[in-house]
Amino acid sequence: MVATTIPVDAFDLVIIGGTGDLSRRKILPGLFRRMCAGQMPDTARVIGASRSDMDKAGFQAFVRKALEEFAGETQCDDGAVDRFLELIDYETLDVFADDGWKRLKKKLRPDVIRSVYFSVGPSLFGEIARKLSAHGVTDDHSRIVVEKPFGHDLETAKELNAELRACFKEEQIYRIDHYLGKETVQNLMAVRFGNALFEPLWNAQHVDHVQITVAETVSVDGRGAYYDKSGAMRDMVQNHIMQLLCLTAMEPPSKYGADAVRDEKLKVIRALEPVAMDEVVRGQYSAGGDIADYLTHSENPKSKTESFIAMKVKIANWRWAGTPFYIRTGKRLRKRMSEIAIVFKDPPHSIFDGDFNRKGNVLVIRLQPDEGMTLRVTIKEPGPGGMRLTEVPLDMTFAEALGDQVAFMPDAYERLIMDVIRGDQTLFMRGDEVEAAWNWVDPIIDAWQSANDTPSEYDANGSGPEDSLMLLHREGRRWREIKS
Numbered sequence: 001m002v003a004t005t006i007p008v009d010a011f012d013l014v015i016i017g018g019t020g021d022l023s024r025r026k027i028l029p030g031l032f033r034r035m036c037a038g039q040m041p042d043t044a045r046v047i048g049a050s051r052s053d054m055d056k057a058g059f060q061a062f063v064r065k066a067l068e069e070f071a072g073e074t075q076c077d078d079g080a081v082d083r084f085l086e087l088i089d090y091e092t093l094d095v096f097a098d099d100g101w102k103r104l105k106k107k108l109r110p111d112v113i114r115s116v117y118f119s120v121g122p123s124l125f126g127e128i129a130r131k132l133s134a135h136g137v138t139d140d141h142s143r144i145v146v147e148k149p150f151g152h153d154l155e156t157a158k159e160l161n162a163e164l165r166a167c168f169k170e171e172q173i174y175r176i177d178h179y180l181g182k183e184t185v186q187n188l189m190a191v192r193f194g195n196a197l198f199e200p201l202w203n204a205q206h207v208d209h210v211q212i213t214v215a216e217t218v219s220v221d222g223r224g225a226y227y228d229k230s231g232a233m234r235d236m237v238q239n240h241i242m243q244l245l246c247l248t249a250m251e252p253p254s255k256y257g258a259d260a261v262r263d264e265k266l267k268v269i270r271a272l273e274p275v276a277m278d279e280v281v282r283g284q285y286s287a288g289g290d291i292a293d294y295l296t297h298s299e300n301p302k303s304k305t306e307s308f309i310a311m312k313v314k315i316a317n318w319r320w321a322g323t324p325f326y327i328r329t330g331k332r333l334r335k336r337m338s339e340i341a342i343v344f345k346d347p348p349h350s351i352f353d354g355d356f357n358r359k360g361n362v363l364v365i366r367l368q369p370d371e372g373m374t375l376r377v378t379i380k381e382p383g384p385g386g387m388r389l390t391e392v393p394l395d396m397t398f399a400e401a402l403g404d405q406v407a408f409m410p411d412a413y414e415r416l417i418m419d420v421i422r423g424d425q426t427l428f429m430r431g432d433e434v435e436a437a438w439n440w441v442d443p444i445i446d447a448w449q450s451a452n453d454t455p456s457e458y459d460a461n462g463s464g465p466e467d468s469l470m471l472l473h474r475e476g477r478r479w480r481e482i483k484s
């Protein structure tokens with residue numbers, strides 16, 4: 001059994017949007033898996049709420065089906081589903097109408113912590129906060145969980161922060177970025193700050209550059225209308241990739257705690273230099289095989305939204321001055337692959353003869369697939385015949401190294417929901433962090449819009465537009481291959 005099974009106290013969790021896709025795929029199965037892992041007490045209660053007119057039994061049937069489809073491999077015994085359904089309740093509620101809130105309030109217990117998950121579209125977030133507060137559904141100890149996207153730009157993020165803060169204290173607000181719940185992302189902190197080996201080398205003196213890649217094979221089919229207003233910059237860079245960059249670049253926090261970690265991440269975002277237009281490459285996928293091009297999936301046949309972005313990011317502080325961070329993300333790429341690669345500088349001098357091409361060490365932290373870490377090192381090629389050198393990976397795939405523990409590892413949502421219940425905000429974004437990220441991203445988007453910039457086309461199943469390769473080539477570097 002994994003180590004994250006410390007039981008939590010009794011709680012009431014309300015899922016506004018309990019009948020929606022996120023609830024069905026992630027939240028409900030996640031809670032079920034935590035119950036099976038022995039973490040949820042049988043005094044916990046999960047209350048779905050949405051406009052759909054159904055009773056408790058109807059919602060329990062909905063939950064049963066969601067578990068059948070999405071719970072995956074669990075540590076559950078035969079009666080577990082029935083036990084979980086006993087914790088489930090439902091209230092029909094339209095966010096804008098008062099009666100549902102009054103009924104919901106009556107269902108909640110006065111003596112347990114209440115958490116409310118806003119699993120609805122972002123246009124409802126402000127109204128939900130107001131209604132919760134106005135009807136006394138929440139109190140000073142309650143927690144709210146807010147899904148992404150958190151704003152569309154700095155202005156809307158500030159408005160949303162103001163709406164939430166008018167009703168709740170910052171300590172009560174849990175802004176989700178599910179990347180922070182990923183095992184390997186947290187491992188990044190464990191590797192950096194739990195070992196003496198890496199941290200002394202983790203700076204511009206020893207690191208040539210850092211590459212962060214989040215490559216997806218999926219297209220935007222099915223979410224074209226949403227994606228077209230967002231694009232890779234808003235959908236991936238402003239939140240997920242920014243978080244990866246912060247955790248890679250931040251100074252050691254004084255302790256592993258919500259404000260200590262988030263203070264350090266914020267300093268990184270504030271130290272980001274403005275990005276020049278020639279240091280960003282935007283792309284849009286063209287047709288390939290039986291997959292249509294981006295424009296077919298978009299509602300706008302002339303859309304200039306990017307489905308790929310690559311950028312050179314510079315951090316203006318003592319640790320990183322002169323060491324660029326290259327980031328890239330895109331849809332319809334060759335393989336699904338997310339990783340952070342720390343590319344160390346070449347050894348300063350070679351004592352070996354011959355034509356061996358000296359290469360620096362590379363530490364790769366793989367988020368998916370095959371979560372794990374690899375360190376590329378140089379060794380002697382085995383056998384006689386002189387001192388010939390070769391490179392080998394020191395590979396630690398978590399599934400191999402940790403065995404059973406990985407099979408039942410909580411997924412990102414599972415972990416984050418339990419953190420809400422425990423009241424731990426370390427893996428959630430603070431309001432100032434989100435605003436700082438938009439403050440850096442907005443001018444880049446504004447510059448494209450003023451220049452009426454058209455994204456470069458790239459082949460489906462490739463590795464992005466040609467000019468993204470040039471971003472590194474012209475500096476004598478190359479992207480790591482996109483492969484599984």
Ligand code: NAP
Pocket residue numbers: 016017018019020021022023025049050051052053093094095096118119120121122124147148149
């Ligand atoms: P969805 O499938 O459209 O579900 C929306 C839910 O909100 C439904 O339960 C709907 O039920 C309820 N709802 C809508 N209007 C309401 C109202 N006026 N009053 C009460 N309930 C209302 O959306 P989703 O995909 O679950 O996404 C929810 C949130 O999670 C969004 O912010 C999204 O960006 C975010 N998110 C989703 C995913 C995912 O995998 N789906 C991933 C990351 C983030 P009724 O129609 O019955 O009211």
